[in-house]
Amino acid sequence: xxxxxxxxxxxxxxxxxxxxxxxxxxxxxxxxxxxxxxxxxxxxxxxxxxxxxxxxxxxxxxxxxxxxxxxxxxxxxxxxxxxxxxxxxxxxxxxxxxxxxxxxxxxxxxxxxxxxxxxxxxxxxxxxxxxxxxxxxxxxxxxxxxxxxxxxxxxxxxxxxxxxxxxxxxxxxxxxxxxxxxxxxxxxxxxxxxxxxxxxxxxxxxxxxxxxxxxxxxxxxxxxxxxxxxxxxxxxxxxxxxxxxxxxxxxxxxxxxxxxxxxxxxxxxxxxxxxxxxxxxxxxxxxxxxxxxxxxxxxxxxxxxxxxxxxxxxxxxxxxxxx
Amino acid sequence: xxxxxxxxxxxxxxxxxxxxxxxxxxxxxxxxxxxxxxxxxxxxxxxxxxxxxxxxxxxxxxxxxxxxxxxxxxxxxxxxxxxxxxxxxxxxxxxxxxxxxxxxxxxxxxxxxxxxxx
Amino acid sequence: xxxxxxxxxxxxxxxxxxxxxxxxxxxxxxxxxxxxxxxxxxxxxxxxxxxxxxxxxxxxxxxxxxxxxxxxxxxxxxxxxxxxxxxxxxxxxxxxxxxxxxx
Numbered sequence: 001x002x003x004x005x006x007x008x009x010x011x012x013x014x015x016x017x018x019x020x021x022x023x024x025x026x027x028x029x030x031x032x033x034x035x036x037x038x039x040x041x042x043x044x045x046x047x048x049x050x051x052x053x054x055x056x057x058x059x060x061x062x063x064x065x066x067x068x069x070x071x072x073x074x075x076x077x078x079x080x081x082x083x084x085x086x087x088x089x090x091x092x093x094x095x096x097x098x099x100x101x102x103x104x105x106x107x108x109x110x111x112x113x114x115x116x117x118x119x120x121x122x123x124x125x126x127x128x129x130x131x132x133x134x135x136x137x138x139x140x141x142x143x144x145x146x147x148x149x150x151x152x153x154x155x156x157x158x159x160x161x162x163x164x165x166x167x168x169x170x171x172x173x174x175x176x177x178x179x180x181x182x183x184x185x186x187x188x189x190x191x192x193x194x195x196x197x198x199x200x201x202x203x204x205x206x207x208x209x210x211x212x213x214x215x216x217x218x219x220x221x222x223x224x225x226x227x228x229x230x231x232x233x234x235x236x237x238x239x240x241x242x243x244x245x246x247x248x249x250x251x252x253x254x255x256x257x258x259x260x261x262x263x264x265x266x267x268x269x270x271x272x273x274x275x276x277x278x279x280x281x282x283x284x285x286x287x288x289x290x291x292x293x294x295x296x297x298x299x300x301x302x303x304x305x306x307x308x309x310x311x312x313x314x315x316x317x318x319x320x321x322x323x
Numbered sequence: 324x325x326x327x328x329x330x331x332x333x334x335x336x337x338x339x340x341x342x343x344x345x346x347x348x349x350x351x352x353x354x355x356x357x358x359x360x361x362x363x364x365x366x367x368x369x370x371x372x373x374x375x376x377x378x379x380x381x382x383x384x385x386x387x388x389x390x391x392x393x394x395x396x397x398x399x400x401x402x403x404x405x406x407x408x409x410x411x412x413x414x415x416x417x418x419x420x421x422x423x424x425x426x427x428x429x430x431x432x433x434x435x436x437x438x439x440x441x
Numbered sequence: 442x443x444x445x446x447x448x449x450x451x452x453x454x455x456x457x458x459x460x461x462x463x464x465x466x467x468x469x470x471x472x473x474x475x476x477x478x479x480x481x482x483x484x485x486x487x488x489x490x491x492x493x494x495x496x497x498x499x500x501x502x503x504x505x506x507x508x509x510x511x512x513x514x515x516x517x518x519x520x521x522x523x524x525x526x527x528x529x530x531x532x533x534x535x536x537x538x539x540x541x542x543x544x
Contacts, residue, residue: 003447003448003451006451007451007454010454010455010458014458014461018461018464021464021465027470029470029521030470030473032521033464033470033473033474033477033514033518034464034473034477036474036477036514036517037461037464037473037476037477037480040477040480040481040484040507041480043484043503043507044454044484044487044488047488047491047500047503052497052499052500052502052503055503056499056502056503056506059503059506059507059510060506060510063481063507063510063511063513063514064510064513065513067513067514067517067518068513068516068517068520068521071517071518071520071521072517072520072521074521075521181520183520187407187408187411189403189404189407189408189411190404190408190516190519192404193400193401193404193512193516196400197397197400197401197509197512200393200397200509201509204505204506204509208502215498215499215502216499216502217499217502221506225506225509225510228510228513232513232516235516235520329442332442332446333445336445336446336449336490337449339449339453339486340449340452340453340456343453343456343457343482343483343486344456346457346460346479347456347457347459347460347479350460350463350475350476350479351459351460351462351463356469356471356472356475359463359472359475360475363475363478363479363482366457366479366482366483367482370453370482370483370486371482371485371486374449374453374486374489374490375489378446378489378490378493381442381446381493382493390501390505391489391501393505394485394489394501394504394505394508395508397505397508397509397511398482398485398508398511400512401508401509401511401512402482402511404512404515405478405511405512405515408512408515408516408518408519409471409474409475409478409515409518409519411519412471412518412519413469413471
């Protein structure tokens with residue numbers, strides 16, 4: 001299969017080359033654009049490694065939300081870049097850090113390449129117990145049944161992350177609307193896209209959540225797509241982000257983790273352990289948790305990109321100035 | 324019958340790949356951002372469209388066809404919008420001020436004497 | 442047929458990967474964004490070919506996701522450019538970050 005080898009070698013060289021360019025790029029904005037291309041290359045790498053769920057997550061996050069986050073940050077930092085460039089550490093220190101990173105990468109590569117063949121794996125055990133959960137996708141089985149505690153903690157930690165972003169606001173602006181996504185163009189292309197794309201996006205997002213039980217997909221990919229659609233609508237100026245004091249939005253943020261914890265606690269009575277599912281109801285409970293988590297993760301991702309709140313007069317001023 | 328369909332697939336996909344090649348060559352060789360954008364949107368429309376057309380006989384049932392065509396339509400929508408957005412972003416700043424709404428442009432936007440052009 | 446489709450996927454990927462040279466050279470950031478956009482479309486085509494060739498439907502779904510979110514990179518680029526002009530509060534207009542200095 002030398003053609004597969006050629007394709008793999010080409011992908012590896014591209015990924016490494018692009019990574020080197022991103023690291024060496026002088027302006028953060030150009031490097032962020034390179035990083036969006038890097039995310040696309042990584043999607044192909046994940047597909048080549050037969051990790052389709054991860055490829056979907058990379059596609060959903062890398063081309064959508066991460067690009068928005070990094071490009072927005074790079075744009076805000078642009079005035080300070082020259083000063084930062086003057087103050088960066090000297091060549092010797094940078095070479096030392098580079099050698100250290102390369103050593104760690106080499107160590108990781110050695111660990112992976114020197115694994116015994118066949119490598120130790122739990123895949124057989126996962127496949128053996130999967131029918132009991134009613135799921136068909138082993139990734140979802142691991143995330144929602146075998147390692148549900150990890151997923152619970154991950155979903156809970158999103159809320160403090162959002163609170164951290166909100167805490168960057170000033171005292172006076174608490175309660176206002178998030179100010180990073182105010183629309184900044186008055187052309188008609190972006191509002192057109194924001195009117196036509198979200199119906200398909202919402203359909204695809206819901207499909208991903210539902211299909212994640214048996215096929216590659218799941219709540220995180222679905223939530224990333226839904227959040228991307230919401231952010232598109234906000235960036236195009238068709239809807240305003242909700243103020244941070246909005247009670248309904250706060251409820252939606254926590255409904256997922258609360259659902260998860262509630263079902264987990266019920267598992268103590270009904271199935272003998274925290275987050276154990278009673279045998280007959282495993283799949284409906286898992287789907288209920290996934291739906292709740294989709295809502296919460298969508299809200300969190302959207303608000304993470306919307307940024308800290310700004311006071312209402314400043315919000316109006318920003319919107320008017322940019323349009 | 325299936326031989327004819329296979330032949331159709333091979334021809335269409337090959338043409339699509341040629342258009343991708345043309346798009347890349349345009350991206351690398353054209354002199355200016357706006358012309359490169361033009362090359363890019365051709366790869367989007369025709370390259371992907373021909374590939375999707377070629378894959379239609381190979382896909383299963385009506386559901387597979389709908390999926391393939393949906394991908395192409397989404398790529399069309401995105402490509403059209405991206406073309407407008409990026410062109411607006413690289414337009415020279417005095418482009419609006421020098422034109423009256425109905426007059427044809429009397430200076431080409433890519434001409435060397437356009438001032439703040441890279 | 443399978444071998445042909447896989448070969449076509451590899452060819453299209455190789456072609457658009459060549460376009461990444463534009464990321465290296467492109468005198469402005471908009472040119473880099475064009476290269477990323479081309480890579481996205483080529484990736485969709487390659488993933489569709491791969492999905493039909495191997496029969497794994499999920500790979501085509503990854504292609505669908507990429508096509509759905511293809512425009513977001515450019516949307517981010519354009520709105521980021523707008524924010525750059527706000528942050529620096531100059532009159533260079535919104536083209537400042539979009540066509541910023543060559544590397």
